[in-house]
Amino acid sequence: MLRLLDRLEEILISLLIALATLITFVSVAQRYTLSLLADFVTFSRAHQITWFYDVSKATYFFVRSLNLVWSQEVCIIFFVWMAKFGAAYGVRTGIHVGIDVLINKLDPQRRKLFIFIGLAAGAFFTAVIGTLGANFVAHMYHTGSTATDVDVPMWIVYLAVPLGSFLMCFRFLQVAFNFARSGELPHHDHGHVDGMEEEDASAQAIAASPLTPKEH
The missing domain is CATH 1.20.58 (Methane Monooxygenase Hydroxylase; Chain G, domain 1)
Structure with a gap:
């Protein structure tokens, strides 16, 4: 039961971090995209590039219609x-x-x-x-x-x-x-990186293998 609670706790925290990061990224990307498209519209109108103006304007209003308030x-x-x-x-x-x-x-x-x-x-x-x-x-x-x-x-x-x-x-x-x-007491090693033990063990196993060429 405690193991299930631990797992649910970790899943919830990871999921919230992932969702918050994704939403923030999409929101920031939208703002920068709108700014870039506005520059495209201004440029194409100033240089009278009709097709580029139409595409930039349509794309601008489409991205702007995505409500991320x-x-x-x-x-x-x-x-x-x-x-x-x-x-x-x-x-x-x-x-x-x-x-x-x-x-x-x-x-x-x-x-x-x-x-x-x-x-x-x-x-x-x-x-x-x-x-x-x-x-x-x-x-x-x-x-x-x-x-x-x-x-x-x-x-x-x-x-x-x-x-x-x-x-x-x-x-x-x-x-x-x-x-x-x-x-x-529970203690966390701040220098510890998950997965490093497996990599170290694999490296030691490879080094100890008789098929591994030795340096002379």
Whole structure:
């Protein structure tokens, strides 16, 4: 069950990043294309190139007819959801920035105590934010308000706050439970690149193969 939750969390974050990037790219490309086509129209009209003027003008109005006014608001919504669930992912994988120089200098018992205090404080804070967010979402549901550029109820937009906060609270409790059982915290190596272990292992296997020519 936890593995399924982890996978859904990763898929959601990846999907939101991909969609936001794609929408932003298309929106920017449209603006630059309109600017370029406007230059083409001006040039062809100044030099009386009729066929080029007609093609440029028709293409300009076609690209302009593609309504992407909603793109900015949708990207903001996607980034809000991505940030909330990304924060929970950060707790699970240990990628949040933390200053633990003093904590690591303590003796094991005191270090363990302070780590539990920090994890408990994180769980309490996110639980409070999740509860307040749930109350706010319930209020927005009864107002019936929708987003400005897209016809999406605002309670769905703000639903990221309680869902992401409660998931983050669960991750804090999960880390605390694992730490109590194993004494280890999740740690992320910022110099690590996924897939490099397989490449290194393949390179070592090839180098150790008797068919590989040796240097003399």
